[in-house]
Structure formats: structure tokens, C-alpha cells
Amino acid sequence: MPELPEVESVRIGSQDWFSGRRIRTVRVFNSRSVRHHEQGVGDFEDRLAGVRLGDFVRRGKFMWVPLDSGDLLTFHLGMSGQIRASGSGGRAELEKNPHLRVTIEFDDQREVLHFVDQRTFGYLRIDTAAVLSETGELPIPESLAHIAPDPFDPDFDLDMVVAKAKSKRSPIKSVLLDQSVVSGIGNIYADEALWRAQIRWSTEASRLSVGRIRALYQAATEVMTEAIAVGGTSFDALYVNVNGESGYFERSLHSYGREGEPCDRCGSLIIRERFANRSSFRCPDCQRR
DNA sequence: AATGGTTCCTGGACGC
DNA sequence: TGCGTCCAGGAACCAT
Structure with a gap:
């Protein structure tokens, strides 16, 4: 049940493994995991191909990464979401996992990002703009405008x-x-x-x-x-x-x-x-x- | 406007 | 052994 501390652990790992890398291919195996992307699965995959990831940011239980396309890729783990990095060794095993929902492969052919989620309460979404929240001074994805700063946020009051x-x-x-x-x-x-x-x-x-x-x-x-x-x-x-x-x-x-x-x-x-x-x-x- | 209830989902635990 | 039922919970959504 990922709450803030668990998501922070995932953020640190995601930053280490994936930041700065350029996406080659995104594959969505369950449309529910991108249900907030109104243009559909195909558009979700296409919009991410070829973009480079910036630094991973977290607010509360949400995490996102700005892209060099100007969009932001937002993650929520829900009840059971996991983000896993794996190279050729663990990769075959992960890809047999029936709960694998999304994979992101990179140009450099190194570790693949696997989004695994048994209960599918989690999701990935693309935000096209960053906004200032009601209470915050840091730009956040527009879909998170109603999410208050967490206690570790510089804007926390x-x-x-x-x-x-x-x-x-x-x-x-x-x-x-x-x-x-x-x-x-x-x-x-x-x-x-x-x-x-x-x-x-x-x-x-x-x-x-x-x-x-x-x-x-x-x-x-x-x-x-x-x-x-x-x-x-x-x-x-x-x-x-x-x-x-x-x-x-x-x-x-x-x-x-x-x-x-x-x-x-x-x-x-x-x-x-x-x-x-x-x-x-x-x-x-x-x-x- | 604020508040509370419902819903989505899967698999492990449990009772009979 | 096998089947049915309950339970875990984040947050969007709906009802009041």
C-alpha cells in the first residue's frame, strides 16, 4: 500500500535508473492503466516515443517526470503499483508477470521500466502543462492542482x-x-x-x-x-x-x-x-x- | 460548499 | 478439495 514513504523510495530508484534517458518504445498491455489519457492507448504510446526524461519529482503519493517535449509523465501507484527496472536478466521473468501493465524501453537498450500493478488502481497519465497549485510555488502537473503540498515540500505551511x-x-x-x-x-x-x-x-x-x-x-x-x-x-x-x-x-x-x-x-x-x-x-x- | 457513500480491481484468507 | 464470500484500500466520482 504505497503511501508517501514508499513512493519516495520509488522516486529515488526511478531517478537513479531512468532520469536523462530517451524513450524508444512504450507498450501498454492494459488500457485501464492509462485510463485518464482520453486520446487512447495508441496516442499514449506515440506521444512518449522519442522524448527524454528529466528529474523525477514527488508530491504526496504522486510522482511525475518532465519530458523534453514539454509534457509531463505522471504516475500514481494506487494500491499495488510497482515500478521496476530490469536488464536482460530479470526481464524475462518480469515479462511473464501477468500483472505487467506498461513497459517503457529506452534508446540505449539498457534497463527497461516495467509498470506492474495487480489491482490496477494505479495509472500513468500525460499532462500537457504544469501549473502553480493553490498553495504551492513549485509547478506541478495540471491534473494535480488540487493536491496539497506534503510535509516535505518547501511550500508546506x-x-x-x-x-x-x-x-x-x-x-x-x-x-x-x-x-x-x-x-x-x-x-x-x-x-x-x-x-x-x-x-x-x-x-x-x-x-x-x-x-x-x-x-x-x-x-x-x-x-x-x-x-x-x-x-x-x-x-x-x-x-x-x-x-x-x-x-x-x-x-x-x-x-x-x-x-x-x-x-x-x-x-x-x-x-x-x-x-x-x-x-x-x-x-x-x-x-x- | 462540504461531506459521506460508492466504485473500480485482484488474489489471498477463511468458512463450510 | 472446492466453492463462495469477505477483505485490503486511493481517490475519482456521485449523491445529499
Whole structure:
């Protein structure tokens, strides 16, 4: 389940393997993976042939790379998307993978970019223009204009984020997951941030003090910083980096996925509750109201 | 306008 | 053993 730390790991790998190279051929094996490209699969493949990739950039869970054609190639990994680099060795194996959706081959005939995605929630899209977001000063693909800066973005403004969150009547977890407030946080890091800040997920955001909301976003930033340092969180083979390796953050989780296990702070047993059709994990004692 | 619910997808886990 | 059912979740989209 790639959230910000996992996507950052993929961005670094993509930059190392693919930046600066010129595309020779793009092949799309499942049209759903380019569903946002209205002109269709053929046009998607044709527009990318012959262009050179610039530097890979990330905002929240989105990643893109500017092209020397003036377009931008935007990636979202969804639930299960992977970007893999492989030369002749691992390539045959990857191309037998039934979940291989897109390949990008380069002029230099070196490593191929493989987009693998079991559940096809992820996608690639071509943006024709970069714009300034409402809150940001850095140009981003036009399709991402509604995505707020993440905590690692130079445009990130904690005071503004806290004020925006404070104005919401939704459960605080909904606000944490709202990519137009702060981007990059998903279900795992939301639960971990709430555990660290000792806040119950269902608390109405506007009923929390500014100080507690601030502490919550600082906790989210801390937990993602720590996860980035160890290559992200992996539960299974669904998240791997560009080289096919797993991250190590799972062993550092305090709440997510730990139903029935003792809270690392107070020893009470972690419980699982349903929220918006998905799971939330919390300590029943130190995350009360 | 803001908020909550629905939908897309696949395969592993589980119950009978 | 085999079949049916549930579950995982990001975010676009729709309904209220």
C-alpha cells in the first residue's frame, strides 16, 4: 500500500535508473492503466516515443517526470503499483508477470521500466502543462492542482494546514487522509500518527485544540520521516522498490495491523474498528476521546 | 460548499 | 478439495 514513504523510495530508484534517458518504445498491455489519457492507448504510446526524461519529482503519493517535449509523465501507484527496472536478466521473468501493465524501453537498450500493478488502481497519465497549485510555488502537473503540498515540500505551511483542519467537521482521520489538506498520508500512517498523538480517529476535527492538531501533523511527519529512512512499509510482495526489495518499517508500527496485541505505551490490547469501509486500529485506553 | 457513500480491481484468507 | 464470500484500500466520482 504505497503511501508517501514508499513512493519516495520509488522516486529515488526511478531517478537513479531512468532520469536523462530517451524513450524508444512504450507498450501498454492494459488500457485501464492509462485510463485518464482520453486520446487512447495508441496516442499514449506515440506521444512518449522519442522524448527524454528529466528529474523525477514527488508530491504526496504522486510522482511525475518532465519530458523534453514539454509534457509531463505522471504516475500514481494506487494500491499495488510497482515500478521496476530490469536488464536482460530479470526481464524475462518480469515479462511473464501477468500483472505487467506498461513497459517503457529506452534508446540505449539498457534497463527497461516495467509498470506492474495487480489491482490496477494505479495509472500513468500525460499532462500537457504544469501549473502553480493553490498553495504551492513549485509547478506541478495540471491534473494535480488540487493536491496539497506534503510535509516535505518547501511550500508546506503547518500553520495553514492546522487552520484548515480546525475548520473541518469531519472525523480527524478523514482530514488526515484528505489529500487537499496535506498529501501523502494513507491509512497506515494516519493510524500511526493518531497513536503517537494519542487521539481517537473519530474525534471531530474542530473539537481538537490547535495545539493537538499541530502535534498530530508533526507526528505524521515524524513517522513518515522514519519510514523513509528504512525504505517504507511492506506487508507482502505488493510493495517493493524499483529493485524489487521490501522496506523495513513494518516492524516499527505501533497500531496499524496490530489488533489484539498489547499497546507499546500502556499494554492495553489494540482494537480494530470499521471506518469508511476500511479498518482503523487504536489503543482503547490511550486514544480515547 | 462540504461531506459521506460508492466504485473500480485482484488474489489471498477463511468458512463450510 | 472446492466453492463462495469477505477483505485490503486511493481517490475519482456521485449523491445529499
